[in-house]
Amino acid sequence: MSSIQDEGRLPLAVVGAGAMGREWLRMLTTSPVARVAGVVDLDLDLAAETVRAVGLGDVVIGTSVAEVAARSGARAVIDVTVPQAHRPVNEEALRAGLPVLCEKPLAPTVAEALRQVALADLTGGLLMASQSRRYLGALAAYRTAVGRLGDLATVHAQFFHEDHEPGFREQMAHPLLVDMSIHHFDQLRYVTGQEPVAVRCDSWNPAWSWFAGDASATVQIELTGGARFSYAGSRCTPGLQTSFNAEWRAYGERGAASWDGETTVVADLDGTDPKAAAGPEGIAGSLAEFVGALHSGRTPQNEVRSNVLSIAMVEGAVRSSALGGERVVIGDLLEEALAQALADERQEDVLAVLRGWTSAADGIATPAWGSAPAPIAAGGAR
Ligand SMILES: NC(=O)c1ccc[n+]([C@@H]2O[C@H](COP(=O)([O-])OP(=O)(O)OC[C@H]3O[C@@H](n4cnc5c(N)ncnc54)[C@H](O)[C@@H]3O)[C@@H](O)[C@H]2O)c1
Structure with missing residues (x-):
């Protein structure tokens, strides 16, 4: 055999x-x-x-x-x-x-x-x-940069897109949180190595949205290390589009690091910016x-x-939103x-x-x- x-x-x-x-x-x-x-x-x-x-x-x-x-x-x-x-x-x-x-x-x-x-x-x-x-050379570099910041205070990500995807997404109750934010929340776990403790969320559907469900949300997540993740996103915002990977900033005890969601990682702590790792993406x-x-x-x-x-x-965010933003x-x-x-x-x-x-x-x-x-x-x- x-x-x-x-x-x-x-x-x-x-x-x-x-x-x-x-x-x-x-x-x-x-x-x-x-x-x-x-x-x-x-x-x-x-x-x-x-x-x-x-x-x-x-x-x-x-x-x-x-x-x-x-x-x-x-x-x-x-x-x-x-x-x-x-x-x-x-x-x-x-x-x-x-x-x-x-x-x-x-x-x-x-x-x-x-x-x-x-x-x-x-x-x-x-x-x-x-x-x-998770499999992006620049994201791996961002994780390295965030790892050098020491204890984290805040990680911030924003995702603003104009997505036209007829099919199941435009009929979902939560096309942003369930279909898209799962990527960003998972990237957060990868970048920080920390796990979620509690979630607060407010989600809504802007008046002009072509989605049936909530295409916009703000989310705050408490992490095991004590840091807070602050997230804002929308799939029906036709202007100043971010990367599909969102735009990221992290602030820690020794400095700060940013990633534009594409190729640029900046580590504002000791003058060295990490390089993207090679490998399949x-x-x-x-x-x-x-x-x-x-x-x-x-x-x-x-x-x-x-x-x-x-x-x-994701489910914590959906539930919190239904409960009027409860933790x-x-x-x-x-x-x-x-x-x-x-x-x-x-x-x-x-x-x-x-x-x-x-x-x-x-x-x-x-x-x-x-x-x-x-x-x-x-x-x-x-
Ligand atoms: N990783 C990413 O960036 C990314 C991007 C787009 C979609 N996705 C994911 O990929 C998945 C599919 O998305 P899509 O846009 O291709 O959807 P789609 O609706 O275009 O295609 C889904 C296909 O699955 C088939 N199908 C449904 N039930 C089935 C079953 N029981 N057995 C066999 N076939 C079945 C349908 O007939 C359809 O052809 C979703 O989970 C979506 O979230 C991931």
Whole structure:
């Protein structure tokens, strides 16, 4: 039986052939670490058209993850479906022994994310969120600069955009917080190495907005180190556009550092500005980490248990806004989400795992994939 390591380029099934699925397929045509074996979508005509448009020749197309993987020899899954479909798609893949790299947001709610932690516990498979905006050379340089500031007082980020994206985003209740701010909140965890303690938020929809839900928000997040994150954003602001990565400033005991969200990092503390790190960026970066984790057995960034906290920041903001800006404590939110997960879950084996946790905090502290030295067998099962 061959192992993943013997394969050269890891054969993948890409699930979801929409706008972002197309970006993944295009990137994969030149990837040194993986190749497309199969494409899955509920809409077979769309899947065939996307495969043709990106110039892929011989790939298996179908509507079922397990069936396409079996026919194509795919050994892992990239889930690029809409957020509501992530849990069922990831469940089908993990139960078929296929590790999954899932587009953000891994789940629309923390309760759904916790059900997927339990599923990962149960199957022993790797489930990782693709938080692709962590993989930027300039962001790594900004993290280095922020790390030299000493204790942090305030981290500030602003995101102002004019986004026209007909489809699920323009119908969401929170197109900024749920679809976009998840990137920035996750980047905050990466940059500071600190976790969220509590969230306050005010979200609204400007009168001229073409979104159905709240396209604008201000958010304040307390971090474990005592610093405050101050965030302002909007997706319906046609002027002075920021980077998709937002514009950042951090102030600490030894100085300050800024990042324009693109290539410019400034460290105002000792006259040396850090240089951007080299390496694959964006979705190619998250793919490299996923495949590297399968080869090495190391726990990747944004393995599902860790990613729960990025989702919790978003849900905390949404909840705070609904409560008129009340302070939402992340620890309390996690425990309420576990109660919801227990109420929603219908699979007895997943329920048994959830019931076995003493708390949600205990659940996300369970040993992550890669923390046990078990070898990877063919098909991604361990
Ligand atoms: N990382 C980024 O910067 C970035 C950018 C854009 C989108 N995304 C994420 O990518 C995901 C997809 O976004 P999109 O814009 O491509 O959406 P989309 O609506 O264009 O495409 C989603 C596709 O998934 C298919 N699908 C839905 N349910 C399915 C199921 N159960 N099985 C198989 N196929 C199914 C749909 O038929 C559709 O073709 C979302 O999670 C989104 O947040 C990430």
